[in-house]
Amino acid sequence: MSPTPNFTGQRVVILHRPGGTTERLIRQLAMLGMRVDVQWAPLSQAAPAPDLVMVDADAGWSELFPWALGQNPMPMIALLSSEAPGRIAWAIDQGARAMIAKPVIASAIFPALVMATRFHAEAIDTAAKVADLHERIRLRPLVLAAVQSIMSMQGCDEAAAYRCLRQDAMRSRLTLEHVAAAILAGGRSRSEAS
The missing domain is CATH 1.10.10 (Arc Repressor Mutant, subunit A)
Incomplete structure (x- = not known):
């Protein structure tokens, strides 16, 4: 069993228009000791990478991210109010490993952080193992x-x-x-x- 991660001091970027959703997220993430930035513009490759990204999957677009599709170097959480299969697929394709339904409730945030962090680490480990196996086959x-x-x-x-x-x-x-x-x-x- 993996230990529960501690998010104190980590930086999260919320890619969402400012409003009630972001206010609730900021409040809860601050209580967890996280530093929070909110923007509704693409992430800059020149800026220091955040430890975690939360993205509005209802209105997000692929150019929000400076990396290739699904190659996110950090855990990602989708913020979603829609049940549209296309929006869910978009979030998964971008590399979201957890989801928080909107309107956001405080009790949904920590479990999503834990899931996204763990599943992202497992995905990186699996990708490394697959790459090693491909190399060995080659x-x-x-x-x-x-x-x-x-x-x-x-x-x-x-x-x-x-x-x-x-x-x-x-x-x-x-x-x-x-x-x-x-x-x-x-x-x-x-x-x-x-």
Whole structure:
């Protein structure tokens, strides 16, 4: 179970027209120790990035954000009064990980902050794992070539050669792919790959 995050000192930008919604958000976020900026203009790439973004999903547009679609570098919460499927889809596509229904009630804010923060962290972790797996798949031909090289160097079968490669990777605390690349580049001797 993940610990409940502490939002004290974090900066949130609310992309919404000033009014009752923003006033309630500012009041509640301030009680949580957050610094709040409200604007109804695109985020600037030159300005320091906030820790969290809340966006009016009823009237928002994609150019509010200086990053590619769904590539938000911080947690995002959609503020939504509409049940229009297009507006909900827009918020999800932008990277919103939680939603607060309008009119805003104070008890909805903290849970949305926690959910958005946790789901954003999980999405980043998952994306990193997927990228690593894609890289390993891309490098799989190196592993096969290294196994074949070990087979010819040691006169062993494929299973034994793979076992040697795996043991070398564990000993050196590198991935199979890195050890395979080193073997193929001549960076590892026959004795190291055994």
